[in-house]
Amino acid sequence: EKESKLTYLQRAEKVKNVTGRRLLELMEAKKSNLAVAADVTTKAQLLELAEAVGPEICMLKTHADIIADWDEGTGPALAEIAKRHQFLLFEDRKFADIGSTVHHQVSGGLHSISKWAHVINAHSMPGPGIISGLKKAVAETDSEMAKSLGLLLLAEMSSEGNLATALPGYTQKTIEMAEAEKEFVFGFISTGRVAGDDFVYLTPGVKKSAGGDGLGQQYNTPEKVIGEKESDVIIVGRGVYQADNPAKEAKAYREAGWRAYETRVSG
Numbered sequence: 292e293k294e295s296k297l298t299y300l301q302r303a304e305k306v307k308n309v310t311g312r313r314l315l316e317l318m319e320a321k322k323s324n325l326a327v328a329a330d331v332t333t334k335a336q337l338l339e340l341a342e343a344v345g346p347e348i349c350m351l352k353t354h355a356d357i358i359a360d361w362d363e364g365t366g367p368a369l370a371e372i373a374k375r376h377q378f379l380l381f382e383d384r385k386f387a388d389i390g391s392t393v394h395h396q397v398s399g400g401l402h403s404i405s406k407w408a409h410v411i412n413a414h415s416m417p418g419p420g421i422i423s424g425l426k427k428a429v430a431e432t433d434s435e436m437a438k439s440l441g442l443l444l445l446a447e448m449s450s451e452g453n454l455a456t457a458l459p460g461y462t463q464k465t466i467e468m469a470e471a472e473k474e475f476v477f478g479f480i481s482t483g484r485v486a487g488d489d490f491v492y493l494t495p496g497v498k499k500s501a502g503g504d505g506l507g508q509q510y511n512t513p514e515k516v517i518g519e520k521e522s523d524v525i526i527v528g529r530g531v532y533q534a535d536n537p538a539k540e541a542k543a544y545r546e547a548g549w550r551a552y553e554t555r556v557s558g
């Protein structure tokens with residue numbers, strides 16, 4: 292109970308992963324707990340959206356594999372925008388394979404994720420080997436940036452009928468996997484706070500009004516997610532990028548998310 296009253300800055304001191312700490316610090320500095328899910332499908336749309344919402348966000352979440360014309364310049368172009376507007380890049384690849392395979396997936400292929408992303412995520416389904424595989428890739432890289440890569444585990448999902456939520460013990464086992472790797476794993480994708488104040492919680496399925504999308508997605512409001520469920524970061528996709536004015540909409544979500552946070556820590 293008491294723990295959720297801590298500010299993001301106070302929580303930063305408890306987080307072991309460098310990128311997790313940096314995220315909490317820049318959230319406080321920018322007064323933003325908004326991550327925008329940039330689920331657009333061309334490089335031009337992606338970079339345009341990043342520029343537009345950049346001042347409002349703590350994080351841009353990408354799906355590199357839905358960009359039709361992704362090329363070797365896309366990662367660096369995103370990184371330049373992220374540096375200028377001070378937000379982190381989260382490649383939502385949702386690794387879900389054996390350690391040896393994810394080791395190649397995070398560093399190789401067309402997307403070379405570890406060369407430009409600050410944050411990645413993985414399913415806990417394969418067991419702790421998935422963390423070891425991703426860690427090995429990080430250890431082998433000569434890039435300074437990749438050395439501080441932070442990992443999030445999917446402790447819960449937002450979609451209807453998902454097994455992470457339905458199977459008894461799944462979320463708890465996922466938390467135990469994270470506890471054992473705190474230098475690397477700094478938080479969770481979850482519907483709210485599922486463990487201690489030394490982890491960061493990021494929640495997708497957020498819109499101005501609750502509801503669904505007809506394909507299993509389930510939406511909650513920023514107030515519910517940050518205020519009641521005690522999550523830390525709201526992840527908003529269609530609510531922002533499908534708006535007539537994504538920059539203006541991102542500002543509105545940032546303000547709603549930040550108000551809910553301020554109420555929580557002061558209440």
Ligand code: 6AU
Pocket residue numbers: 328330383385412447448449450480495496497508526527528529530
């Ligand atoms: O706001 P939306 O519904 O347009 O987009 C939600 C975004 C999408 C999903 O791939 C992602 O959040 N997501 C995730 C993540 C972030 O890992 C997990 C989950 O359980 N549900 C979910 O929607 O880019």
